[in-house]
Amino acid sequence: MGWLFGKKRDPQDASEMLRHYNEAEAARLTAMREGVDVDATVFSPSQDASGGELAVEDVFTITGRGIVATGTVTSGTVRVDDDVVILRGGVEHAASRITAVELFRKRADEASVGVNAGLVLSGKVSIARGDVIRVVPSG
Numbered sequence: 001m002g003w004l005f006g007k008k009r010d011p012q013d014a015s016e017m018l019r020h021y022n023e024a025e026a027a028r029l030t031a032m033r034e035g036v037d038v039d040a041t042v043f044s045p046s047q048d049a050s051g052g053e054l055a056v057e058d059v060f061t062i063t064g065r066g067i068v069a070t071g072t073v074t075s076g077t078v079r080v081d082d083d084v085v086i087l088r089g090g091v092e093h094a095a096s097r098i099t100a101v102e103l104f105r106k107r108a109d110e111a112s113v114g115v116n117a118g119l120v121l122s123g124k125v126s127i128a129r130g131d132v133i134r135v136v137p138s139g
Contacts, residue, residue: 051135052076079110096121
């Protein structure tokens with residue numbers, strides 16, 4: 001979220017995101033030219049078929065409720081009572097459970113792709129902007 005002492009604090013800036021996109025697109029085009037099934041060759045970590053993901057944009061604490069992580073659901077669906085893991089830099093950092101989902105001052109049971117949502121998490125977890133909240137596959 002800005003610059004601090006000459007160092008960028010955001011974990012992934014626009015240049016890095018564009019580089020990742022270009023690499024994935026180049027791999028997809030190469031696979032298409034070779035006649036290989038594109039979906040089988042290019043794997044994105046957000047294509048987890050078992051659940052959803054939320055890219056964290058802001059984190060705050062509400063007294064009596066717990067830690068709230070706000071952001072955009074990037075894949076799948078997140079639901080109340082889902083067990084989740086918090087990923088920092090692609091590595092599992094912590095685990096928690098969703099106790100509530102809120103969509104702009106409205107309570108909801110779930111949030112799907114493209115929706116800006118706030119997830120109330122149980123327990124004391126260390127979470128920051130740039131982390132990813134991923135639903136743990138059940139079963």
